[in-house]
Amino acid sequence: MRLVYNILASLALLLTLPSIAFANKxxxxxxxxxxxxxxVMEELTKLHNFVFWxxxxxxxxxxxxxxxxxxxxxxxxxxxxxxxxxxxxxxVAWTIVPIIILLVMVVPSMRLLYFQDAxxxxxxxxxxxxxxxxxxxxYPDYPNVESFISNPLEKEDAGxxxxxxxxxxxxxxxxxxxxxxxxxxxxxxxxxxxxxxxKMDAVPGRINETWFEVNPGKEGTYFGQCxxxxxxxxxxxxxxxxxxxxxxxxxxxxxxxxxxTAVASYDNVSIVAQD
Amino acid sequence: MAGxxxxxxxxxxxxxxxxxxxxTNHKDIGTLYLIxxxxxxxxxxxxxxxxxxxxxEPGIQIFENGHAYNVFASMHGLIMIFFMVMPAVIGGxxxxxxxxxxxxxxxxxxxxxxxxxxxxxxxxxxxxxxFFVPGSASGNGFGGxxxxxxxxxxxxxxxxxxxxxxIGLLAAGFSSIFGAINFITTILNMRAPGMTxxxxxxxxxxxxxxxxxxxxxxxxxxxxxxxxFTDRIDGGTGFFDPAMGGDPEMFQHLFWFFGHPExxxxxxxxxxxxxxxxxxxxxxxxxxYLGMAYAMVAIGVVGFVVWAHHMYTVGMxxxxxxxxxxxxxxxxxxxxxxxxxxxxxxxxxxxSFSIPMQWALAFIFLFVLGGVTGVMLANAGVDVALHDTYYxxxxxHYVLSMGAVFGIFCGFYYWFGKMSGYLYNKWxxxxxxxxxxxxxxxxxxxxxxxxxxxxxxxxxxxPQEFELWxxxxxxxxxxxxxxxxxxxxxxxxxxxxxxxxxxxxxxxGATTLEWTLSSPPPYHQxxxxxxxxxxxxx
Numbered sequence: 001m002r003l004v005y006n007i008l009a010s011l012a013l014l015l016t017l018p019s020i021a022f023a024n025k026x027x028x029x030x031x032x033x034x035x036x037x038x039x040v041m042e043e044l045t046k047l048h049n050f051v052f053w054x055x056x057x058x059x060x061x062x063x064x065x066x067x068x069x070x071x072x073x074x075x076x077x078x079x080x081x082x083x084x085x086x087x088x089x090x091x092v093a094w095t096i097v098p099i100i101i102l103l104v105m106v107v108p109s110m111r112l113l114y115f116q117d118a119x120x121x122x123x124x125x126x127x128x129x130x131x132x133x134x135x136x137x138x139y140p141d142y143p144n145v146e147s148f149i150s151n152p153l154e155k156e157d158a159g160x161x162x163x164x165x166x167x168x169x170x171x172x173x174x175x176x177x178x179x180x181x182x183x184x185x186x187x188x189x190x191x192x193x194x195x196x197x198x199k200m201d202a203v204p205g206r207i208n209e210t211w212f213e214v215n216p217g218k219e220g221t222y223f224g225q226c227x228x229x230x231x232x233x234x235x236x237x238x239x240x241x242x243x244x245x246x247x248x249x250x251x252x253x254x255x256x257x258x259x260x261t262a263v264a265s266y267d268n269v270s271i272v273a274q275d
Numbered sequence: 276m277a278g279x280x281x282x283x284x285x286x287x288x289x290x291x292x293x294x295x296x297x298x299t300n301h302k303d304i305g306t307l308y309l310i311x312x313x314x315x316x317x318x319x320x321x322x323x324x325x326x327x328x329x330x331x332e333p334g335i336q337i338f339e340n341g342h343a344y345n346v347f348a349s350m351h352g353l354i355m356i357f358f359m360v361m362p363a364v365i366g367g368x369x370x371x372x373x374x375x376x377x378x379x380x381x382x383x384x385x386x387x388x389x390x391x392x393x394x395x396x397x398x399x400x401x402x403x404x405x406f407f408v409p410g411s412a413s414g415n416g417f418g419g420x421x422x423x424x425x426x427x428x429x430x431x432x433x434x435x436x437x438x439x440x441x442i443g444l445l446a447a448g449f450s451s452i453f454g455a456i457n458f459i460t461t462i463l464n465m466r467a468p469g470m471t472x473x474x475x476x477x478x479x480x481x482x483x484x485x486x487x488x489x490x491x492x493x494x495x496x497x498x499x500x501x502x503x504f505t506d507r508i509d510g511g512t513g514f515f516d517p518a519m520g521g522d523p524e525m526f527q528h529l530f531w532f533f534g535h536p537e538x539x540x541x542x543x544x545x546x547x548x549x550x551x552x553x554x555x556x557x558x559x560x561x562x563x564y565l566g567m568a569y570a571m572v573a574i575g576v577v578g579f580v581v582w583a584h585h586m587y588t589v590g591m592x593x594x595x596x597x598x599x600x601x602x603x604x605x606x607x608x609x610x611x612x613x614x615x616x617x618x619x620x621x622x623x624x625x626x627s628f629s630i631p632m633q634w635a636l637a638f639i640f641l642f643v644l645g646g647v648t649g650v651m652l653a654n655a656g657v658d659v660a661l662h663d664t665y666y667x668x669x670x671x672h673y674v675l676s677m678g679a680v681f682g683i684f685c686g687f688y689y690w691f692g693k694m695s696g697y698l699y700n701k702w703x704x705x706x707x708x709x710x711x712x713x714x715x716x717x718x719x720x721x722x723x724x725x726x727x728x729x730x731x732x733x734x735x736x737x738p739q740e741f742e743l744w745x746x747x748x749x750x751x752x753x754x755x756x757x758x759x760x761x762x763x764x765x766x767x768x769x770x771x772x773x774x775x776x777x778x779x780x781x782x783x784g785a786t787t788l789e790w791t792l793s794s795p796p797p798y799h800q801x802x803x804x805x806x807x808x809x810x811x812x813x
Contacts, residue, residue: 026730026738026741027740028739028740028743029742029743029744030724030728031723031724032727033727041660043656044656044659044660047657048651051651051657052651055650058647062614062618062639062640062643065618066621066639069621069626070621070626073624073626074626074627075625075627078623078624078625080625081557081623082559083560084559085559085560085562085563087562087563087619091566091612091616094615098607098608102604102607105654106600109600109655109656109657110597112657113597113600114597116656117593117596160739162333163736163737164738182590186426186430192729192731194660194729197660198659199660199662199663200588200590201588201589203589203590205517205521205522205523206522206590208589208590225731225738227588227663228588229345229420229427229733230427231342231413231418232340232413232414234341234345235341235731235734235736235737236736
């Protein structure tokens with residue numbers, strides 16, 4: 001039985017290789033939002049792109065207007081200036097039209113805000129604590145999984161993933177609504193994972209919460225970075241999250257928070273070092 | 276005997292020391308402020324240049340560690356805001372031209388004006404000392420960001436470095452409060468006969484609104500700095516310490532209650548100067564004067580009720596975020612009124628593209644660019660992805676490094692001849708403009724990409740994926756540096772060549788009172804107050 005499982009797991013590994021290749025992290029020379037892995041980030045990207053077209057339109061409108069005015073009313077072409085200083089219709093128009101544009105924008109904006117922030121019925125909880133300078137992860141739902149510290153890897157070990165890769169990643173199941181409780185043991189930090197569309201400050205004396213649900217088929221390794229100034233090593237406290245299938249997660253939990261060998265190689269750079 | 280000194284003043288200027296160190300003359304104090312602003316600008320610019328050099332490739336090249344970088348980043352912010360932009364726009368141009376524009380002989384409280392200025396060098400020296408005294412365990416200086424959030428500014432910075440910053444900022448804050456009192460009193464009480472509020476030039480309006488913002492916002496900063504100060508004392512208070520029942524987020528609310536009006540404090544006087552320049556070089560009066568004046572009032576008022584949009588990720592209640600989202604978007608409306616009114620002022624005009632007008636046109640366009648990314652950031656939902664990334668850095672440098680600073684250069688070239696009595700060299704000024712314009716765009720436009728791609732702010736080193744746009748951005752720093760060199764060259768050249776400037780060297784478009792005086796104006800102007808005719812163009 002064990003053998004069959006291992007073979008299946010190895011096959012699964014082969015099939016998931018492409019998703020490892022597309023591990024979500026900043027793209028080289030990228031100029032847009034990172035690919036969405038959660039419904040929240042999908043909606044966030046949609047709203048961003050919607051607002052982007054509006055602001056691009058406004059910018060181009062002003063640019064073209066200015067260009068035309070500079071051409072048409074240069075001292076060369078228009079030696080005598082008019083003396084117009086009022087036009088009630090125009091002044092009302094450029095007050096009303098922006099208000100209408102903002103109203104068009106505020107409706108989807110509010111929808112996204114409440115979607116992000118109104119915590120749904122979550123299926124499991126993880127607790128994140130920011131320390132100087134590493135992250136500590138705990139699984140209150142699974143007492144057998146001990147909380148562990150995730151330290152950044154030095155350049156020799158992390159290679160191309162330096163400042164993203166850690167020695168122990170947070171492991172979560174795919175397609176599961178997960179509540180994240182975030183706090184800090186000393187300075188402020190911020191727990192941010194761009195592909196999940198989450199960023200929440202870790203504040204001493206407070207427990208903040210947010211949530212995410214990784215879309216089915218989006219298993220893989222995701223990276224984030226501390227996003228609130230926290231001192232000398234602020235730049236060096238990355239967040240690494242490994243999203244696995246529900247079955248793999250169950251076996252990880254059953255194994256007290258360690259991967260069986262086959263699944264362990266999921267992690268294509270470092271070997272499992274959860275302890 | 277007249278008894279009051281200035282009654283029997285001739286135009287004789289006091290000796291050098293008395294004139295520049297005991298100065299009570301608004302024009303001399305304005306000049307001191309401008310020189311001070313240029314010096315601070317060079318210091319702040321040096322700090323940012325070093326940061327750009329560090330970031331030009333992955334790895335830590337220049338700085339000893341992340342702390343040293345954070346110190347540079349924090350001080351760059353504080354110095355540019357409190358010691359470059361504010362002294363230049365309010366202390367410099369405000370002192371020089373508000374009294375003249377409203378037809379007053381001087382400021383209401385000349386000696387307080389002197390105090391306002393001389394507090395600033397003291398403050399700057401305190402900030403500079405903080406570089407060299409212990410900050411945290413990681414080194415000298417304070418690296419907690421210009422926002423100074425606790426616990427990084429309390430338990431995170433036990434050394435005296437941050438105490439020097441508190442003292443320096445308190446001094447700078449009092450300087451600004453005194454200045455604000457002075458401007459409000461001057462503008463409300465010392466306008467020439469016939470100069471009603473609704474005839475007052477827009478620059479004076481902008482400084483009036485700014486002065487009210489200063490008066491209401493800076494005491495809050497002073498109070499929160501003082502709370503930090505007592506929190507830092509062993510066995511002191513615990514306002515922001517959760518172990519003592521405090522809350523670090525309370526500081527953020529206090530800070531941004533000051534901090535958001537602060538950004539309008541920096542930009543409103545630039546609005547005022549740009550209005551004059553656009554009107555002058557279009558040879559047309561300002562379009563929609565009343566709308567322009569009250570748009571600034573509206574921006575000032577709304578600016579006080581949007582502060583928590585800087586704090587969307589601290590874990591606020593969602594309804595509160597919804598409110599701040601809506602309130603923030605409202606600011607786009609009066610800002611739009613200003614942009615469109617400038618365009619309408621130019622419409623139908625007879626535009627000449629002199630150097631100040633080039634700065635003004637660039638200001639309008641770049642401010643729109645920075646403004647629309649502000650609309651993006653106002654959406655609390657999207658801000659989750661962008662908060663504390665380089666997108667924010669790009670946004671506020673577009674409105675400040677290109678908004679406020681372009682406004683400053685716009686005013687500087689507009690009034691340079693008026694203030695110094697000499698004309699600048701057009702070619703040096705044009706080289707300054709174009710290098711600066713291209714340089715800052717090359718620095719800051721790619722930072723939008725970095726932010727969207729997820730690069731957090733205040734990082735001394737970054738994953739290699741961010742290298743390309745960081746390299747481009749650092750290249751822009753060289754171009755900007757060349758621009759600054761031409762600015763200094765322009766100054767030196769103008770003072771060597773001494774080409775005299777006439778009273779009104781811009782011609783028929785320049786209609787405010789400073790153009791009725793000689794260049795430079797007499798040491799004391801308006802011994803007989805000017806009378807403003809009743810049927811003005813407004």
